[in-house]
Amino acid sequence: MSEAKVLVVYFSRTGTTRLLAQAVAKMLCADLEEICDRSNRAGVAGYLRSLVDIIRKRPVEIVPAGRDVATYNLVVIGTPVWASSVSAPVRSYLVENRARLPHVAFLCSFGGRGADKAMTEMRELAGKPAIAECKVTAAQARRGANAAVAVFVRVLKGHIARFQALEWMC
Template identity: 40%
Template sequence: MNDILIAYYSMGGNTRRVAEEIRAATGADMEEIREPKPRRGLRGVVGALFDATLRRRPAILAGAHAPADYDLLVIGGPIWASRLAAPVRTFAERNATQAKKVAFFCTEGGKGADVAGRPPRRAASFRCPSQST
């Protein structure tokens, strides 16, 4: 088993690509954060915006990996309406306290986000070829 687990949510593929880049660089295990009913089309986008704005915590499916088994849990997801994507919020609240150490990454195409209520200790950015998250 690896020492690092990357858990990510991606509706359009950008966050998945970033997670794969991190996995390639670190050799980490990877887990997709999934919802029982995937968000699709305009209805999915509108629902995502409402869930993020209202800081809802939608249901997510159980993963195959136990975050407590890893030295570092890396949680990633897109920014919706300047907020952390709702499924990522659910996953983080459910699992972050189980991990020894936690790191976050996010993808966004706009002005930034209120992810933790304060600026990150470290930040880096790069552009994916497509801007959909």
């Protein structure tokens, strides 16, 4: 029986989603990859550029992924919530990889609201349901968000165990 391969990919403008993605990757012994876009999103101008990208739902140019999602059993995708939407770089990543994504799980950080809508949008962009979703406020993330992340990881580990048991039976 082979070990399940897990990839955690994320975009983080301010570092909040990065903290969550790193924690999940560490707990799952997963590979970690940052989604990098070619736009400068720093400061007020970057914030406004991000807002315009979301309102127009336009794709943004991202740096090509270094890891092939098709070689993984599970891909955890992390995004900040921008104006009740998935971030533009994650939107582009999902569109580019939709046909090759294996099982997916979603992770988001948000300021106050909009996480449910962003998760719905991620499911639509991925073209499949998530095996688990985790929504963490920025304040919780700064305090560690240990409980929410631990529950999320426990659900993912359960899924991985079932996947491995099914593989063994085949």
